[in-house]
Amino acid sequence: MLELYQFELSHFCEKVRFILDYKNLPYRKVEVTPGVGQFELFRMSGQRQVPVLKDGDDIIAGSTAIAFYLDKKHPEKPILPLNAQQRALTLMLEEWADASIALNGRTAMIGAFNQDGDFRTAFFPTQTPTAITQLVDNLPDSARNLGNLVASNIPNAVKTVIGAVPGEILNVGGTVIGYGPEAVKAAKEDLAQNLEALSIMLSEKPYLISDHPTLADFAVAGLSMYIKFPASPALDMPMGLKGKGVPGLADNPAYKAFFDWRDKLYLDFRKIDESRPPQPAPEGVPQKISID
Ligand SMILES: N[C@@H](CCC(=O)N[C@@H](CS)C(=O)NCC(=O)O)C(=O)O
Incomplete structure (x- = not known):
């Protein structure tokens, strides 16, 4: 296998x-x-x-x-179109998603983690005692950043996200380099432009390039994960994090067409890992998070 x-x-x-x-x-x-x-x-x-x-x-x-x-x-259900123009556009959009959306999404997400208490709390598994979430929330900025938290044994989801951050951006003290307010602001501005473009494109058609999904769709859907964590049960993450994301982008109605499109892609194509026991819903958090 x-x-x-x-x-x-x-x-x-x-x-x-x-x-x-x-x-x-x-x-x-x-x-x-x-x-x-x-x-x-x-x-x-x-x-x-x-x-x-x-x-x-x-x-x-x-x-x-x-x-x-x-x-x-496995050429059945191809993700690279045979049509030359469509193939070229697919390759271009994939590379754009890998570079621009991935990098800016990560910067904006880490910025939101450092700056936004609600978003930070959402990283904790539901069974985490409130005392621990409060403890992390009350730490000074320097101690609370992702680099330092990875050394602790507190939130697993933070560790996986830190794992997703290249080692070289953490300095010896564990501080995350290049995620200051200016870098975060610039990343959010770039993402806003990307999301506007995608929302316009997707308001009129089901997929980015052709009438079937291509590599471009899967790259954009996957790499936009940190802008707004999908609510889909296909992903194993703390319930509180599902449907949450970068304030100002994840909750912005201007990008509804894009996030609706991504939800549908999850529903239609991502499979749920049946071997995994379902996570209990946290108190006060609905099992399904409505995007509207
Ligand atoms: N260009 C690579 C990028 C892969 C990448 O950035 N992986 C991250 C996780 S999202 C990683 O392994 N980070 C840990 C590290 O760099 O040490 C690809 O397309 O797969």
């Missing part, structure tokens, strides 16, 4: 999970432990980032390489 070495809360892994599910390819998830687990990944694939796909003796690293590999090996 295919094996996906992944972080559950990695947006690049989500892009690959979308493609595997769309093509109806069964796979086993191997959750990599940020840090130590990446040594093993390096030994296996020659680099330390997820996603990595293991298909028998074939080891494929990187979401784009995995997408091309899967489309070649």
